[in-house]
Amino acid sequence: MMGSKKRSFKTLSILMIALVLVLSACSKGTPAADTTTPQTNEATKDTGKFPKAATNQNAAIQGGTMNYGLVSDTPFEGILNPVFYSGNPDADVMQFFYPSLFNADASFNIKDGGAATLSFSEDNKTATVKIDDKLNWSDGNPVTAEDYAFAFEVIGDPDYDGVRYDSTFTNIVGMEDYHAKKAKTISGIKVVNDKELQISFINPDPSIKAGLWSYPLEKKVFGSIPVAKMSSSDPVRKNPVGYGPFKIKSMVTGESVQFEANKDYFHGAPKLDGINLKVVNPNVVVESLRSGDVDMVSFPASYYDEKTLPTNIEMLGIQDLAYSYLGFKLGKWDKSKGENVMNPDAKMANKALRQAMGYAMNNAQVGEQLYHGLRTAASSLIIPAFADYYDPSIKGYTYDPEKAKQLLDQAGYVDKDGDGFREDPKGNKLVINFAAMSGDSVAEPLAQFYIQNWKDVGLNVQLLDGRLQEFNSFYDRIEKDDPDVDIFSAAWGTGTDVNPAGLYGRTAQFDYSRYTSDENDKLLKEGVSEKAFDNAYRKDVYKQWQELMIEDAPVIPTLYRYGLTAINKRIKNFDISYGSGYAGDALAGIELTADKPVTQ
Known part of the structure; x- marks a missing residue:
């Protein structure tokens, strides 16, 4: 899940509200846990089966330490700064010490009550x-x-090696000149005083009300480090500092904090x-909860069985802001x-081939x-949680193998x-290399x-290298456009901003398919x-965009997700509802009603 955008994750954070202003990437392709706002639409119906807040009403003890399980089959990478990280396991760690500056309401718009307030000029x-x-x-040191x-x-520096420089940033006055080294400062950013900043935009952008970058970077610590070396520096990897309700006392990178x-x-x-965080393999998560080894986890949907919980x-x-x-x-x-x-010569360049693969998926x-x-079949790249913009009339790629075969036949993909x-239309053997991530069972x-x-439907699809890919290796190959990868399965946490440009824009590094078109632009x-700013106009624009993406099919939405958080019965005062309060405060307010975890 942080700030403007983030990368693909394997499990969405338990406190998605801790990442409300973030575009995150899920490590999907396979397993993953979840989190989204209730809708009546069948695609992501909220069954009401689960409470959204702990029901424990017992008297709380003084203090105590909670044990948090980061469910993952791989170590967390340890890039523990919102400016530089890209994987959700790292975001899972950061939520405890580096929350967003801003609070958000149930509709995901920034509101008062957080570590900073946001207001706009009359012309926006x-x-x-x-x-x-x-x-x-x-x-x-004060956060200034x-x-x-x-x-x-x-982020705007040309030596920055992260993935957050996109259209949100280039819309800031003077940012592109700064990025091109034509200016030493960003003219559109003005420090008014120690605690107040003004940001001027080239064009008014309604997305800023939900998706303004929301994480400061301590200049006294990072100011002397070359930008190109920041992501690998000790303040990111070994001794990160934040401003949240908790701070790091000790860490074994990749394993525990x-x-x-x-x-x-x-x-x-x-x-x-305090909180003790450790990585828990999904294959042992149920037993870890049963024994009291961990008090809280983002629970993998694939392991849910109410009979054996x-x-x-x-x-x-809660329903996930993800697909x-x-x-x-x-x-x-x-x-x-x-x-x-x-x-134009890419193996997957033929639109009919992509569409057929979508219709073939059940x-x-x-x-x-x-x-x-x-999880339920997804129909659009705008999730139903964005109720003003999601178009339920779009059916997407419903399972229809006969239509898939027809599309392939018409496009010249026939078994010769x-x-x-x-074979492909030229009569050559067609083998499609599929990158999918490892994870749970x-x-x-x-x-x-x-x-x-x-x-x-007659397509020869093979797992890349004949096996599933480990999380970090998977994204390294996807981001570097490994020529051996033809197709890949993943997931996005959308954050709270409906604007999809950070994932599918011409200048978006997160556009892993590398799709572009003039109509998309x-x-x-x-x-x-x-x-x-006229919501009806924006809704119509995003309806057209959803239809375009279904037609061009650079990616196929597959599943919407319902997220589970398992908590030990000694936990009190914990609420995962969107708009329930500032993310840092939600964590700061957690209490325990027993010195030791309740065991079965």
């Missing part, structure tokens, strides 16, 4: 951010407007003395141009059988040698299920135009 071209006077870094401005400067209460937290000291836990649930998808490699990221460039069956109904698999069956779906631009 200037945003003013005021940071709470009491907000300090955990090293004792200069720190907030510094984050923009680092010991947090202690930040007694100087600006809204008051947390109720807990431990009796010492309570299951909380799974199948991506097609259509080109490369051109670093010199700072944009995606399509390759996502409804996947959701029911592999995820116990906690009688081996059961179709569903990872392999899920990948093989889709491979069989495609085989049923036009619609994405219109979606954040001044006219788009």
Whole structure:
């Protein structure tokens, strides 16, 4: 899940509200846990089966330490700064010490009550951010407007090696000149005083009201480090500092973190003395909960079985701000141009081939059988949680193998040698390399299920290297446009901003398919135009965009997700509802009603 955008994750954070202003990437392709706002639409219906807040009403003890399980089959990477990280496991760690500056309401718009407030000029071209006077870094230094401005400067620097420089940033006055080294400062960012900053935009952008970058970067710590070396520096990897309710006491990178209460937290000291975080393999998560080894986890949907759930836990649930998808490699990221460039000769360049693969996938069956109904077939790249913009009339790629076969036949993909698999239109053997991630027990069956779906329509799809890919390796290959990858399965956490430009824009590094088109450029631009402050106009634009993406099929949305958080019955005062309060405060308010976890 942080700030403007983030990368693909394997499990969405338990406190998605801790990442409300973030575009995150899920490590899907297989398993993953979840989190979204209730809708009546069948695609993501909220069953009401699970409470959204702990029901424990017992008297709380003083202090205590909670044990948090980061469910993952791989170590967390350890890039523990919102400016530089890209994987959700790292975000899972950061939520405890580096929350967003902003609070958000149930509709995901920024509201008062957080570590900073946001207001706009009458023409919506200037945003003013005021940071709470009491907000300090955990090293004792105040969080300043200069720190907030510094984050923009680092992300806009041409030597920045992260993935957050996109259209949200280029819309800031003077940012592109700064990025091109034509200016030493960003003219549109003005530090008013120690705690107040003004940001001027070229064009009014309605997305800023939900998706303004929301993480400062401590200039006293990072100011002397070259931008190109920041992501690998000690303040990111070894001794990260934040301003949240907890601070890092000790860490074994990739394995565990010991947090202690930040007694100087600006809204008051947390109720807990500390939190012990450790990586828990999904294959042992149920037993870890049963034995009390962990108090809280983002629970993998594929392991949900109400008949065998431990009796010492309570299951909380909410619909995810996320979707799974199948991506097609259509080109490369051109670093010199700072944009995606399509390759007309790419193996997956034929639109009919992509559409056919979408129709061949039985996502409804996947959701029911592999995820116990906690995932449902997705129809659009705008999730139903964005109720003003999601278009339920769009049916997407419903399971229709006969239509898939017809599309392939018409496009010239036919079996010419009688081996059961179709050749390409030129008569050449067609083998499609499929990158899918490792994970929990569903990872392999899920990948093989889709491979069989495609085989049923005559397509020869093989797992890349004959195996599932480990999380970090998977994204390294996807981001670097490994030529051996033809298709890949992953997932996106959308964050709270409906604007999809950060994932599918021409200059978006997260556009892993490398898809571009003039119509896409036009619609994405219109979606954040001044006219788009009129919600009806913006809704129509995004309806057209959803239809375009279904037609062009650079990616195929596969599953919407329902997220579960398992908590030990000694946990009190914990709420996962959107708009229930500032993310840092939600964590600071957690209490325990027993010294030791309840066991079964």
